[in-house]
Amino acid sequence: MIEKNRIINLNSWIKNNTKLAIDVYELKKFEIGQSNPTYLMKTDKKNFVIRTRPQGELLKGAHRIDREYKVMCALENSKIPVPKTYGYCENIEIIGTEFYIMDFLDGNHEFDPFLAHYEVEEKKKLYNQKIDILTELTLINIKEIGLEKFGRPEGYLNRQIKLWINQYRNSQTKEIESMEYLIENIPKNIPEEIDLLPPCLLHGDFRLDNMMLNQEKVIGLLDWELSTLAPPFIDLSYWALMLRFDKDWPIGGLGNKKQLMSNSGIPSEEKILEIYLNKTGLDKPKYWKFLLAFNSFRFAGILQGIAKRVIDGNNAGTNGFEVGQQTEPVAILGSQILKETF
Template identity: 30%
Template structure:
């Protein structure tokens, strides 16, 4: 039986498989849909856009496939890509296949509660080191010199996320337009550009048996731009969500597991790259704004009945607390 969003019979014909296919939705993803696909001999991971409401410029399978393929020879651990299908006739939308990487994805604080301080520190600092490795990659050297337009990156990001918000508006949201205006009025000058993941966090990596990052996932927002945007959003996910009063958008970082603080992660990143973090609070505020827009887009699709999987029914509750946290972070910078 085909899961929502996949026609296994047509997919089997396209792949030329001699075996029946089976697929299941991987829990956790709230944007692009991810499935484990098996034919009795091989195991792959298939990525496709969400059902229904698709925001402009988002959910581009070719971009995801391209950046993962380009990073394969670098120090950044990524799954091996298998194929890209741009023909929407096969399953209704473009999709790509990549190898299945064995390991653990820590999606909840309950999963990390028992790690212990040594393993928690190893994982945390490995996570930061991989991000630093990503930002050290020369885009030209891996064929990604034209993957984005670094000049004016932050200004374009603010316009883009405001457009995404406007495309998903279905209700009044206190403070969100004011937060966008404050961010726009105080946009810092970007540091040296690099490859930006766009949604880098603990539950977007696979952790291997050695406790280190085995693969970085979910590259749908990747581009060329200001690396501190990744750092700010990572810190929002790391220790900025605990007081929001909702599990709809939560962190996998258990406070009792022995993880280092967000400040310690920022210091590690700064030491690795020689980065100036003077304006980091602006990037943290931008991370809250971006996450609020993403959550509102998911809420919009949930209300329209266009989502697959569990965990969406309370996503709308977290949007205004995220906006308030963004205002607080900007006030710290002031």
């Protein structure tokens, strides 16, 4: 919670550190999202959004909103839809934590990838645009936008596996058999050939509820906290994994709606991969299922972090308990996929 007297500090900071000529009169917390507390910033001119780091003790390396800010600034004039940003503040004395300011995007925030309230043609356009965004992330000239030192793509999988094992252990609340299986076997099966591919910009959490939509297009890709440089196919396989989840999970999915897919306008996983390969000129990776299993392991680690923050009392969303409980189902799915690769 940001106290009312902090708004005075915020207005002073905005006046001295941005080009905005506004007067903030209210901050209203969004009740969605599990990571970084985010607020609707009401002003005398128009609405903005203020994104903050959680207060309290945090996992090392987590909640890097400075990276979010840097990458969105770099992408401002690209084909990737991001909100315009207006300033970053490291001084925690202003409102009690670090923050940055960006435009408010007036659109739809969806969780169900089946997009039940959209027409077939609208679904088709939205899914095709998502593939276009992933293509642009793969092909964008990272040096040209000043992000050539934004990450170290070689050895990405090795580092990520070590990171998420550590993050999982630091937030572990019980033993999960399928997660232990992934921790033991994922490191043994890393495909060496993935490091031979040219690096690209990675969003790191490419899923529907990190997007703002209107009825025909994605108007904003948000939550760049996990962004870095990495080999291709990481974001794509992560998104494809999300679509394998069941709809009755709090995090949503299409896994139990395959019988409805044929005339829905939503492409299958195979079709998504085919379109992406055609647009990027890349060859289909032999290690596709490994990447799905890796992303299950990684996402289970993210979910376990949410579960721990709920216990610690510093989670951002209102449904954190339900979301955190999905750690085990996601790990089970990942272990099943990994066993298919042997």
